[in-house]
Amino acid sequence: MANVRVKICGITRVEDALAAAAAGADAIGLVFYARSPRAVSAAQARQIVAALPPFVTTVGLFVDASPCEIEETLDAVPLDLLQFHGDETPAQCARYRRPYIKALRMREDIDLAAIAGDYAGARGLLLDTYVAGVPGGTGQAFDWTRVPQEPSLPLIVAGGLDADNVATAIAASRPYGVDVSGGVEQAKGIKDAAEIARFVAAVRGAAVA
Numbered sequence: 001m002a003n004v005r006v007k008i009c010g011i012t013r014v015e016d017a018l019a020a021a022a023a024g025a026d027a028i029g030l031v032f033y034a035r036s037p038r039a040v041s042a043a044q045a046r047q048i049v050a051a052l053p054p055f056v057t058t059v060g061l062f063v064d065a066s067p068c069e070i071e072e073t074l075d076a077v078p079l080d081l082l083q084f085h086g087d088e089t090p091a092q093c094a095r096y097r098r099p100y101i102k103a104l105r106m107r108e109d110i111d112l113a114a115i116a117g118d119y120a121g122a123r124g125l126l127l128d129t130y131v132a133g134v135p136g137g138t139g140q141a142f143d144w145t146r147v148p149q150e151p152s153l154p155l156i157v158a159g160g161l162d163a164d165n166v167a168t169a170i171a172a173s174r175p176y177g178v179d180v181s182g183g184v185e186q187a188k189g190i191k192d193a194a195e196i197a198r199f200v201a202a203v204r205g206a207a208v209a
């Protein structure tokens, strides 16, 4: 299996972004959703992005944001990839002419093959745990054996991952990438550098097994 990519999501501080980069994370996620305890302002995000070394992908996460809000953020912050984490349609995701991934919550009745067809313009799909009324960052895992093999788009597994369970998640789902937020935190929005390092090391160890 090729190296599994790692995204550390919900970064709110420069020092946490640098810890993710130093640990070898491939991407960091910045949450532009005011109701999240991990929300960042455009000014905060710009400072974080400016501090990063090269080759760390910056992902901007939105939840049913207005086009105006997204355009303003894109003007202010140099983001590499957009992550749509709400009920955005394929057309709404595509309108910014930026590479994007679409987050899907793993309801029992989800038809992933059909949805992947609908979002064929996405660079990948992020599969997160379904919890009613909570768009993301739940800290809860879903059944990783539900992740389809040979998907039409790269799949990123999220939800309740941490350094102790991520190798099992990878073995069960064989994803393109994994995404973590709460599992590497001291408190919501405050990452733990040692846990980030432990998480990335666990992914790297799992990927070569």
Ligand SMILES: O=C(O)c1ccccc1NCC(=O)[C@H](O)[C@H](O)COP(=O)(O)O
Pocket (backbone or CB within 6 Å): 009, 010, 029, 031, 033, 036, 037, 038, 061, 063, 085, 128, 135, 136, 137, 138, 139, 140, 158, 159, 160, 161, 179, 180, 181, 182, 183
């Ligand atoms: O992290 C949040 O607070 C959040 C709020 C609203 C929508 C999405 C959010 N996070 C999205 C992510 O990509 C998380 O990393 C993903 O949901 C996994 O979170 P966790 O279970 O805490 O690892």
